[in-house]
């Protein structure tokens with residue numbers, strides 16, 4: 001199946017992008033593997049005619065927003081991120097009426113509809129830098145409460161109002177699970193994604209996006225790590241560091257929707273070109289502004 005994918009990719013001038021949470025088999029056939037920020041930058045720059053996005057819907061949608069003239073396809077269009085929808089209708093307007101200088105900061109894990117109502121997008125690897133750089137005092141951070149709280153702690157000079165959404169996968173990691181894993185591996189450093197709950201972040205030795213976690217593990221001399229994020233990152237961590245040990249809490253955090261990116265689905269999407277990401281032009285243009293602002297802020 002890998003060979004057929006390779007062949008179709010070159011025949012059709014297609015490029016495959018995969019998030020670190022996609023299954024190992026998808027990461028292996030991908031041309032580019034990375035975190036949300038890296039993949040958004042790759043999607044913006046590519047000269048391919050077709051982008052196959054192995055991620056969840058907001059990622060394919062963002063690639064389409066950035067590349068209106070390219071065909072963006074996904075192995076399974078139903079792969080969704082529940083957090084991307086977790087903002088109460090009307091709340092943005094209500095807060096804009098309350099705070100004159102409000103900036104709506106939108107985690108890229110959000111629908112195009114929400115991006116349209118936002119001033120700037122962020123990802124977990126650039127949220128602190130971007131929020132710090134804004135001239136606005138009052139910020140509404142959507143949709144993730146945990147990343148929002150993490151940013152608020154790093155940028156105390158701002159009034160950050162935090163929306164109450166979360167990633168069900170990261171938020172399900174409990175202190176008890178982590179303490180059990182720590183007791184089994186007392187020498188391991190805890191590396192955590194900021195989407196985890198505060199009780200997990202308070203036990204972490206390092207907090208960062210998936211790319212940041214991988215970079216940290218690659219650079220340090222330490223040999224053992226407990227990774228508090230989705231289990232898909234294990235493939236890259238082990239490939240880069242075959243002599244180091246990586247543990248996850250039990251049960252291992254698994255994003256079901258990311259796992260829809262199977263080889264069968266990638267091949268079928270490339271063959272049929274039927275799983276196409278579509279977005280109406282008015283929505284696309286409005287959602288492009290905060291995405292472009294992010295890419296301008298942190299190159």
Ligand code: 13P
Pocket residue numbers: 034035036037081109123124125167195209210211
């Ligand atoms: P990053 O890709 O920014 O690490 O975010 C993780 C995530 O949950 C993507 O859905």
Ligand code: SF4
Pocket residue numbers: 021056080081082083084109167168169170195230255257258
């Ligand atoms: Fe969404 Fe969480 Fe899955 Fe990331 S891991 S795509 S935030 S549900």
